[in-house]
Amino acid sequence: MANVISNEYLGQDMHLLKIEGSFKGEMGQFYMVRAWENYPVLSRPISIHNIEEESITFLYRVVGEGTEILSNLKTSDDVKLEGPYGNGFPKVTGKVALVGGGMGVAPLYLAAKKLKQMESVEKLDVYMGFRDEAILTEEYEEYADELFININGKVTDDLDVDKYDYIFTCGPEVMMESVVNMAKGSNTKVYVSIEKRMACGVGACLVCTCKTQSGNKKTCKDGPVFLGEDVYYA
Amino acid sequence: MPNLKVKIASAEFKNPIVMASGTFGFGREYGEIYDIEKLGGISTKGLTIKKRDGNNGIRIWETPSGIMNSVGLENPGIEGFIKNELENLKKLDVTTIVNVGGATLQEYVDAVNLISKEDVDMIELNISCPNVKAGGMAFGIKEESARNIVRVIRNITSLPLVVKLSPNAEDIVRIAQVCEEEGADGVSLVNTFKAMAIDINNRKNVFENTYAGLSGPAIKPIALRMVHEVSKNVSIPVMGMGGITTWKDAIEFIMAGATCIQIGTANFMNPSAGIEILEGIKSYMDKEGIKDLSEIRGII
Ligand SMILES: Cc1cc2nc3c(=O)[nH]c(=O)nc-3n(C[C@H](O)[C@H](O)[C@H](O)COP(=O)(O)OP(=O)(O)OC[C@H]3O[C@@H](n4cnc5c(N)ncnc54)[C@H](O)[C@@H]3O)c2cc1C
Ligand SMILES: Cc1cc2nc3c(=O)[nH]c(=O)nc-3n(C[C@H](O)[C@H](O)[C@H](O)COP(=O)(O)O)c2cc1C
Ligand code: FES
Numbered sequence: 038m039a040n041v042i043s044n045e046y047l048g049q050d051m052h053l054l055k056i057e058g059s060f061k062g063e064m065g066q067f068y069m070v071r072a073w074e075n076y077p078v079l080s081r082p083i084s085i086h087n088i089e090e091e092s093i094t095f096l097y098r099v100v101g102e103g104t105e106i107l108s109n110l111k112t113s114d115d116v117k118l119e120g121p122y123g124n125g126f127p128k129v130t131g132k133v134a135l136v137g138g139g140m141g142v143a144p145l146y147l148a149a150k151k152l153k154q155m156e157s158v159e160k161l162d163v164y165m166g167f168r169d170e171a172i173l174t175e176e177y178e179e180y181a182d183e184l185f186i187n188i189n190g191k192v193t194d195d196l197d198v199d200k201y202d203y204i205f206t207c208g209p210e211v212m213m214e215s216v217v218n219m220a221k222g223s224n225t226k227v228y229v230s231i232e233k234r235m236a237c238g239v240g241a242c243l244v245c246t247c248k249t250q251s252g253n254k255k256t257c258k259d260g261p262v263f264l265g266e267d268v269y270y271a
Numbered sequence: 272m273p274n275l276k277v278k279i280a281s282a283e284f285k286n287p288i289v290m291a292s293g294t295f296g297f298g299r300e301y302g303e304i305y306d307i308e309k310l311g312g313i314s315t316k317g318l319t320i321k322k323r324d325g326n327n328g329i330r331i332w333e334t335p336s337g338i339m340n341s342v343g344l345e346n347p348g349i350e351g352f353i354k355n356e357l358e359n360l361k362k363l364d365v366t367t368i369v370n371v372g373g374a375t376l377q378e379y380v381d382a383v384n385l386i387s388k389e390d391v392d393m394i395e396l397n398i399s400c401p402n403v404k405a406g407g408m409a410f411g412i413k414e415e416s417a418r419n420i421v422r423v424i425r426n427i428t429s430l431p432l433v434v435k436l437s438p439n440a441e442d443i444v445r446i447a448q449v450c451e452e453e454g455a456d457g458v459s460l461v462n463t464f465k466a467m468a469i470d471i472n473n474r475k476n477v478f479e480n481t482y483a484g485l486s487g488p489a490i491k492p493i494a495l496r497m498v499h500e501v502s503k504n505v506s507i508p509v510m511g512m513g514g515i516t517t518w519k520d521a522i523e524f525i526m527a528g529a530t531c532i533q534i535g536t537a538n539f540m541n542p543s544a545g546i547e548i549l550e551g552i553k554s555y556m557d558k559e560g561i562k563d564l565s566e567i568r569g570i571i
Binding site: 236238 | 293294295296299300301303304316324325329330331332333335336337338340342345487488516536538539540542
């Protein structure tokens with residue numbers, strides 16, 4: 038059990054939930070989040086947005102029952118966190134772009150922060166696409182060499198893949214697939230963060246299978262981050 | 272200290288808490304999270320003679336107080352299991368149950384022949400999986416087909432044999448009796464209930480297979496009733512399951528007649544559910560002055 042520090046509404050059904058405690062986690066990993074007893078049955082997988090010495094933060098959008106309960110949490114309410122789970126983004130060198138669409142921007146904040154600390158990273162650009170209005174631009178700007186915001190269009194329109202050695206992307210599958218396709222034939226390596234429905238979150242139940250060129254993978258354990266070209270998109 | 276040991280044929284369990292097939296992998300993953308050696312037993316993911324990739328499309332869907340799954344017996348095959356998982360599982364101080372499935376009688380036979388050469392504690396014959404197109408549950412619906420498969424399998428293995436029953440059976444009590452008549456050492460029940468969900472926005476079935484298996488707290492009262500009915504009508508041990516989430520649920524199943532209880536969906540609600548249920552049972556026994564679970568088993 039951990040306690041809520043704050044649960045800030047950012048507009049457009051998006052919230053920033055900050056929880057007290059010293060938590061572990063790498064960029065691209067997630068926690069199974071639960072703020073209720075037995076119902077709903079399953080915990081919800083949510084990416085780590087940020088980790089500080091005494092807190093962990095999740096950025097989420099209300100889409101259904103579970104996230105609705107999260108949105109009603111108040112300071113000092115209890116939350117159960119299991120994790121960190123999964124295989125996050127790799128540590129890389131050279132020029133890196135982070136490309137997020139909608140709630141897909143959530144894990145890219147920790148990624149930006151961690152990559153910025155790495156001397157091997159020469160350039161770090163962040164691309165974010167939103168439907169109506171951008172959020173948290175100042176926060177991402179702190180770590181990005183350049184920040185590109187796209188509203189109600191295609192975030193990939195702004196992207197020149199050849200400028201980068203690595204691209205980390207998270208968001209709608211069609212968007213990630215198009216980044217992967219843009220990078221085909223180039224030297225740019227694309228890593229995607231896949232979302233699948235989960236039950237156990239630890240690799241024991243096989244409900245989160247992601248089809249890849251090397252066979253079935255567990256999104257929760259082998260992923261959620263995969264090499265983009267390996268994944269068969271839905 | 273209350274005595275929690277139970278026995279089914281030659282298989283000994285240090286306590287009656289068993290992790291249900293398909294919800295606990297081969298023990299590796301939860302083993303990274305807590306001390307799973309405190310558990311009584313682990314039933315593996317359902318294994319088939321050939322490796323299976325499982326079903327396409329959505330595999331899990333929530334419903335009030337339950338979940339529906341359509342994994343479709345994805346598994347590495349018996350050989351893959353023996354090669355990559357068995358060693359690790361055997362090292363653990365828990366009773367190892369190998370859950371075996373198949374599409375045809377021959378597949379069951381081949382799988383059981385292969386696994387019977389290994390040092391495992393028990394076979395759980397899964398004739399109740401609702402998520403495969405051929406075989407699986409079909410063997411567990413009618414009395415004659417259940418009798419046939421249990422007879423054949425009993426003849427080829429000397430390992431303790433528990434048959435896992437489907438709540439979708441025409442008459443689950445009859446099927447359990449048939450298992451006993453054919454020499455099974457026990458029965459386990461229930462597997463998931465055949466269920467369904469429709470995505471009204473897309474006007475489509477949620478699951479590619481149309482039907483899926485319902486588990487979790489939603490099925491507990493029916494599962495409990497079935498465990499009770501079966502326990503009253505067979506003399507072999509019963510492993511009871513279906514929605515067990517708390518130690519109180521577990522005690523209910525034991526009072527209904529279960530020798531062991533299995534925990535499935537509750538692992539997803541709380542990874543250490545098994546340990547918490549075990550601790551709960553112990554303090555209940557202490558408080559009530561119960562020395563051995565046999566004092567309350569089947570009292571209803
Ligand atoms: C690895 C991973 C990281 C994620 N990180 C974030 C994040 O940082 N911020 C964020 O807002 N969302 C994130 N999601 C999506 C988030 O898990 C879902 O939005 C959430 O589970 C919806 O729950 P609900 O009860 O509100 O919706 P409901 O639709 O009521 O949920 C019903 C069931 O479907 C599942 N489900 C529904 N949508 C999704 C989805 N997109 N992905 C997986 N399961 C889903 C739920 O977990 C639940 O079991 C992530 C998903 C994954 C797999
Ligand atoms: C994701 C999932 C996978 C399962 N896979 C198997 C399986 O491979 N073999 C089997 O006999 N039962 C399987 N089951 C059924 C469970 O072992 C158990 O019988 C059922 O879920 C009821 O118990 P519960 O309500 O505690 O989950 C599976 C259940 C779930 C939820
Ligand atoms: S959620 Fe259980 S294996 Fe991934």
